[in-house]
Structure formats: structure tokens, C-alpha cells
Amino acid sequence: MSQSKKTGSVPINERHIETRLMHLGRNPSENYGFVNPPLYRGSTILFPSVERVKAKDQEYTYGRRGSPTVRALENAITELEYGAHTASTSSGLSSCTTTLLAFTRSGGHILVADSVYQPVRRISEHILKRFGVEITYYDPFVGAGIADLIKDNTQIVYTETPGSQTFEMQDLPAIADATHEKNRDIVVIADNTWASPLYYNPLKLGADIVIHAGTKYFGGHSDINLGTITTNEARAEQLRLTHGDMGQNPGPEDAQLCLRGLRTLAIRLEQHWRSGLEIANWLSERPEVARVLHPAREDHPGHDIWKRDFTGAGGLFSIVLNPCSDAAVAAMLDGLDLFGMGASWGGYESLALPFDPGAYRTATEWKAEGPAIRFFIGLENVDDLKADLDAGFARLRATG
Ligand SMILES: Cc1ncc(COP(=O)(O)O)c(C=O)c1O
Numbered sequence: 001m002s003q004s005k006k007t008g009s010v011p012i013n014e015r016h017i018e019t020r021l022m023h024l025g026r027n028p029s030e031n032y033g034f035v036n037p038p039l040y041r042g043s044t045i046l047f048p049s050v051e052r053v054k055a056k057d058q059e060y061t062y063g064r065r066g067s068p069t070v071r072a073l074e075n076a077i078t079e080l081e082y083g084a085h086t087a088s089t090s091s092g093l094s095s096c097t098t099t100l101l102a103f104t105r106s107g108g109h110i111l112v113a114d115s116v117y118q119p120v121r122r123i124s125e126h127i128l129k130r131f132g133v134e135i136t137y138y139d140p141f142v143g144a145g146i147a148d149l150i151k152d153n154t155q156i157v158y159t160e161t162p163g164s165q166t167f168e169m170q171d172l173p174a175i176a177d178a179t180h181e182k183n184r185d186i187v188v189i190a191d192n193t194w195a196s197p198l199y200y201n202p203l204k205l206g207a208d209i210v211i212h213a214g215t216k217y218f219g220g221h222s223d224i225n226l227g228t229i230t231t232n233e234a235r236a237e238q239l240r241l242t243h244g245d246m247g248q249n250p251g252p253e254d255a256q257l258c259l260r261g262l263r264t265l266a267i268r269l270e271q272h273w274r275s276g277l278e279i280a281n282w283l284s285e286r287p288e289v290a291r292v293l294h295p296a297r298e299d300h301p302g303h304d305i306w307k308r309d310f311t312g313a314g315g316l317f318s319i320v321l322n323p324c325s326d327a328a329v330a331a332m333l334d335g336l337d338l339f340g341m342g343a344s345w346g347g348y349e350s351l352a353l354p355f356d357p358g359a360y361r362t363a364t365e366w367k368a369e370g371p372a373i374r375f376f377i378g379l380e381n382v383d384d385l386k387a388d389l390d391a392g393f394a395r396l397r398a399t400g
Pocket of ligand 1: 091092093094117160164191193194212213214215216225226227344345
């Protein structure tokens, strides 16, 4: 069940993305005309006979192993990412963990971008190392130079573009080509949460696996936790096995909300992108701001990669302030009316969060003029957001 039954002269998967998003993962003619797929809850799923139990050919066998609600979402993501198979899990992070466990073996070695979403480092250090997997963190600007870091036992190259918090752009085609030229069995993974499949398709650029924290843009309302893992054909079976063995699955309500979020994804993302870039440009003119880290700005390191490989940007970016005290940053952020302060992003409201990657990076050095803040620009009016930030900068200056 991947699309509406109605077919005109143009197949639905050849239509524009905004149109495809309205049809993915639903088939009203199978559901009494109801526009949205129904919510299937459940653990036990009955078999009609011993013969069918033994045949193991029933599409749904146990709640944890999938339901029409969850499958509808997975099929939609498979189509959006041009993949062969999608597995969904209870969070973005559990998708990262499941993928890392699916494609590493004891005695192996993995390469992880130094700018990666930080909990991926924790999985690597706390779980993979216990099973004898060696980890090398690499400079995200490595490009084809990744070849020099590949060892005989390398099993995974883990990428995230742009990097979490600091927005380093990775040259995925160069990394994937160089990796696969050395050894086709190495699995190239791409976390694509920042851009969504609307603005970046890693499988088309040489990755084997794409991960999304559906918690962010897919859900779009800060009310679910969910992750997806999409593979090419070659990696599908191994992912299916590990995903099933680990008992990973999202709750049906979260899957349904995630699928619902996809219907408005294109229009939300475009607004996040437009407002985000406007605020980023406005911030770049502020005397309190030393640098803006936004891949769609010409002054951003790796902007040429964004222009070549991406078709949009969303609303997440960071700034580095000119030197000021922690108390000044706190005065600015604590008093903001419209910006929330909290983990995650991709919902409708704007967020601001201080961060310091210097504490945990190991392959590269984080050099910053002053404290850094990550912004997520939501769907509010940008003039209201600027006024809120303007008052915040006044508090920052007053505190020093
Ligand atoms: C890039 C990226 N990947 C994965 C995750 C993990 O997602 P979740 O919070 O759903 O576990 C996050 C969360 O912030 C993220 O920013």
C-alpha cells in the first residue's frame, strides 16, 4: 500500500514531490474511502490455521514485527529516499544504534565523522567498543581522503551532512566512491535528518543506508519520537534481520502521526528554509555575532557542496558570538519570549540552545571566537522573532 489507487496518464512517482507527498502510504479504496490509513494497535495477530502458522507466509505475524500503520510509513519513506526497504524504530537514536549493530562485527573498525550527532559517539564508545569494534573519528572535510583511513577490517563509514551543531559539509559522493573503490562491502551510512529526503537523497549519491530522526521534520510538531532506516537492495536483508532480532518498533500512534506530518512537509520545510535564512542573514549583520554557520550562505565552508548536492536547507543553523561571558549568553537566552530552549528541533516553534563541541571532538579542533548558539527557526513571523532576538542582544550587551 504505497499510493492512491487512482492512476492517470502520469504515474504518481513521476509527479512533483509536493504531489507525491499527498499520496504516499495511503490507499483510501482499501479503507472504505477513508482518506487516512487506520490506526492498527496490537501485539497478538491471529493465524487462521496451523497450516498458516507453519507456512510463515502471513504478512503480519506479531505487533512488534510490523502493522499496516507502520508499514504505510515505511513504504512512504522508502519511496521518498529512492531505497529498497525501510525499517522504523522508536527514536532517531535507536535507528542509529540498530544500523551500527547490523553492520559491525567483533574485530571490525568503523569511521565516524568528528562532527556527528554526539550520541552516535556514545553508542560507539559505550556499546561497539565493548564488542571489540575499533572507532576512528575523521575530519568531516576528508572527502576522497577517506581512502587513507580505511583498514582491512573497516565495516562502516558514518557520515552526517551537514554536521550536527557546526554544519560541516561532507562530500558524500567523493567519500562513497573512494570507500567503495577500496572495498564494496563497507557500508556507507548517511544521517539525512537536517535536509529530509526533499532536499537531499544520499542513496542517489552513493550511500548504502539513510537514517532519519522522524522525530524532527517528519513529525513536525514535537510530539513523537521515531526513527527510520532506509537501505539499498544489497543491505536490505541484513537490516531486516537485525531490526527484527532487536525488537525495534515505533508505537502505532507515533507512526501514524509521522505519516500525517509528511503531508505538510514540503510547505513547512520551505517556510523553515526561507525564515531561517532571513534570520541567519540578519544575525550575520549583528555586531555581537562573529560568524553564522548556515550551509546556504555563500560564506559557509562547503557551501559549494550544498549548492551541488542539496536543493534546500530547512531551519537549523548556528552562530558563534564575539567574545562574551556565559552570564551574558544566559541573560540573552533566558529572557527570550518566543524561542524555546530544549533538545531536538523540526517542530513548529523556534528554539535556541547554547553548545560547546570543543568538549568532545577528537579529530578536529573547534576554534571559536566566543560562545556558540544553535537556532531552529520555526513557523512564527520573522519580524516577531527578530524583535525577540534584538531584545536578547540588548540583555547580552548589558551583561557583558
Ligand atoms: C542529526 C540527528 N540524528 C539523530 C537524532 C536522534 O533523534 P531522536 O531524538 O529521535 O533520538 C537527532 C536528534 O537530535 C539528530 O539531530
